Amino acid sequence: MEHNSSNFIRNIIKEDIETGKRNHVITRFPPEPNGYLHIGHAKSIVINFDLADEFNGKTHLRFDDTNPLKEDSEYVHAIKEDVKWLGYDWDGLFFASDYFQQMYERAVLLIKKGKAYVDDLSPDEIREYRGTLTEPGKDSPYRTRSIEENLDLFERMREGEFENGKKVLRAKIDMSSPNINMRDPVIYRISHATHHNTGDDWCIYPMYAFAHPLEDAIEDVTHSICTTEFEDQRPLYNWIVEECEMTSTPQQIEFGRLNITNAVMSKRKLKQLVDEGFVDGWDDPRMPTISGLRRRGYTPEAIRAFVRETGVSKGSGMVDSQMLDYFVREDLKMKAPRTMGIVRPLKVVITNYPEGQVEMLEAEINPENPEMGTRQIPFSREIYIEQEDFMENPPKKYFRLFPGNEVRLKHAYFIKCEDIIKDEDGNVVEVHCTYDPETKSGSGFTGRKVKGTLHWVEATQAVPAQFRLYEPLLLNEEPETLEEEASADEQVERTFLDQVNPHSLQIFHGFVEPNMKDVKEQDKFQFFRHGYFNVDPKHTTKESLVFNLIVSLKSSFKL
Numbered sequence: 001m002e003h004n005s006s007n008f009i010r011n012i013i014k015e016d017i018e019t020g021k022r023n024h025v026i027t028r029f030p031p032e033p034n035g036y037l038h039i040g041h042a043k044s045i046v047i048n049f050d051l052a053d054e055f056n057g058k059t060h061l062r063f064d065d066t067n068p069l070k071e072d073s074e075y076v077h078a079i080k081e082d083v084k085w086l087g088y089d090w091d092g093l094f095f096a097s098d099y100f101q102q103m104y105e106r107a108v109l110l111i112k113k114g115k116a117y118v119d120d121l122s123p124d125e126i127r128e129y130r131g132t133l134t135e136p137g138k139d140s141p142y143r144t145r146s147i148e149e150n151l152d153l154f155e156r157m158r159e160g161e162f163e164n165g166k167k168v169l170r171a172k173i174d175m176s177s178p179n180i181n182m183r184d185p186v187i188y189r190i191s192h193a194t195h196h197n198t199g200d201d202w203c204i205y206p207m208y209a210f211a212h213p214l215e216d217a218i219e220d221v222t223h224s225i226c227t228t229e230f231e232d233q234r235p236l237y238n239w240i241v242e243e244c245e246m247t248s249t250p251q252q253i254e255f256g257r258l259n260i261t262n263a264v265m266s267k268r269k270l271k272q273l274v275d276e277g278f279v280d281g282w283d284d285p286r287m288p289t290i291s292g293l294r295r296r297g298y299t300p301e302a303i304r305a306f307v308r309e310t311g312v313s314k315g316s317g318m319v320d321s322q323m324l325d326y327f328v329r330e331d332l333k334m335k336a337p338r339t340m341g342i343v344r345p346l347k348v349v350i351t352n353y354p355e356g357q358v359e360m361l362e363a364e365i366n367p368e369n370p371e372m373g374t375r376q377i378p379f380s381r382e383i384y385i386e387q388e389d390f391m392e393n394p395p396k397k398y399f400r401l402f403p404g405n406e407v408r409l410k411h412a413y414f415i416k417c418e419d420i421i422k423d424e425d426g427n428v429v430e431v432h433c434t435y436d437p438e439t440k441s442g443s444g445f446t447g448r449k450v451k452g453t454l455h456w457v458e459a460t461q462a463v464p465a466q467f468r469l470y471e472p473l474l475l476n477e478e479p480e481t482l483e484e485e486a487s488a489d490e491q492v493e494r495t496f497l498d499q500v501n502p503h504s505l506q507i508f509h510g511f512v513e514p515n516m517k518d519v520k521e522q523d524k525f526q527f528f529r530h531g532y533f534n535v536d537p538k539h540t541t542k543e544s545l546v547f548n549l550i551v552s553l554k555s556s557f558k559l
């Protein structure tokens with residue numbers, strides 16, 4: 001596997017091994033199963049698996065499923081599929097919920113040590129008592145409850161005696177700590193809810209900040225890599241590992257989140273797009289989810305190369321989505337067969353070509369990769385070209401087809417426009433041309449030159465196909481920043497949903513070469529002059545082919 005970018009986390013691990021602080025490496029990827037994975041998660045996956053791989057370590061896939069209300073086994077299934085598809089094989093599959101009993105026992109231990117107490121304040125009161133950045137917090141009146149009373153109340157919480165929100169268990173740390181996370185954080189809450197894994201066994205659930213360090217320590221994770229929003233939680237993480245007397249001491253290390261332009265990267269927001277019908281599911285090809293990127297036609301190789309190129313640093317930057325496009329073009333250049341497809345068809349009749357005759361022409365499958373061989377394509381009196389490749393009254397420097405002009409048909413002949421046929425409304429419905437048999441492709445004809453080369457598909461054998469062209473789903477380059485600004489200024493009522501691009505999907509009905517009739521879901525092609533396309537796995541049927549535009553051919557992006 002490739003490990004090319006410089007990476008401060010690697011340096012930490014290297015030093016830990018060299019100094020003997022650690023004699024093994026275990027990392028983990030810990031998604032909460034409350035949605036589908038997105039490209040930001042891919043970054044975390046690549047970092048964790050690559051590092052373990054480099055140091056002969058292990059990577060766990062652990063579902064951080066401590067919040068029954070938002071989690072579902074549909075997501076567990078999808079996440080496993082996405083991690084595998086990205087090319088990674090976990091060394092152990094774990095569920096945080098399998099540790100609920102151990103976590104409960106550690107909470108009891110904290111109570112017995114006088115380090116945790118049951119609080120009856122309401123969530124609002126707890127927030128109020130917590131203080132602010134500039135103001136210390138206030139002790140809850142329940143902070144001084146005896147150990148015995150706390151043990152009794154916590155057990156009764158577990159037994160279901162109290163309603164949601166009536167009581168919580170809090171760590172007893174320091175209400176005047178400059179770090180608000182240390183001001184007696186809530187570590188258990190009551191939630192009478194059915195859990196996807198443990199069913200109705202529990203009605204109290206550990207909070208993330210308490211559960212996560214325990215999960216890491218239980219699994220003997222050495223380096224617990226997360227994103228920088230958890231930096232302020234690190235002292236609490238260490239406090240919990242220590243006070244719960246865990247034998248293993250994982251180290252939390254933070255790196256900057258990946259954000260890409262014109263996309264939101266939070267499962268909550270992505271779920272909103274799905275639930276409110278802006279897209280056709282989590283795997284809609286416009287979504288920045290792994291399943292969406294897969295359905296669009298991005299490859300695991302391209303995604304891995306992209307996230308590695310974005311590097312590992314403390315700062316979270318906005319990365320241009322064109323950089324991802326660059327990597328998918330690089331990956332498909334050698335792999336994807338070339339073919340011709342007409343997105344917006346215009347019929348061309350070649351009046352001097354014998355009626356009823358069809359000849360087969362040879363065309364290379366991939367000029368960049370000659371080993372892929374050649375294909376046969378039919379040619380006859382009737383073909384389709386793109387509507388935009390013909391103009392009745394062209395501007396200067398238009399080198400495609402117009403009355404009196406001659407162009408080259410890729411892999412075939414020169415044709416010259418002689419006449420046009422219009423319907424009652426004056427629209428051009430057919431173009432009549434003549435061809436010159438001398439100019440056959442591959443014949444070495446040098447008699448005269450033409451400036452335009454068009455793609456085409458023979459009309460009688462053409463296979464109908466649907467082309468789905470995409471633009472960014474969100475119009476604003478930084479939709480999440482926009483939202484933060486909006487909430488700071490109540491006057492501006494803009495959310496990322498207002499940024500949904502009404503033209504993000506356009507569907508066209510055209511034609512492809514007859515040899516395409518047996519393509520399979522997820523097959524990828526480069527359509528000459530258009531770009532790379534993927535056979536859509538959701539909408540393609542035996543009767544109707546659907547191609548998703550992955551990326552167009554041109555890019556201004558340079559690495």
Ligand code: ATP
Binds near residue numbers: 225
């Ligand atoms: P979201 O807000 O999208 O739900 P999350 O951080 O809550 O993201 P988790 O399921 O907890 O999602 O994420 C699993 C792992 O992936 C965590 O370690 C998290 O830090 C990491 N991760 C999530 N989003 C990104 C991102 N944009 N860039 C890098 N890593 C990320």
Ligand code: MG
Binds near residue numbers: 032
């Ligand atoms: Mg999370």
Ligand code: MG
Binds near residue numbers: 267268
């Ligand atoms: Mg989240």
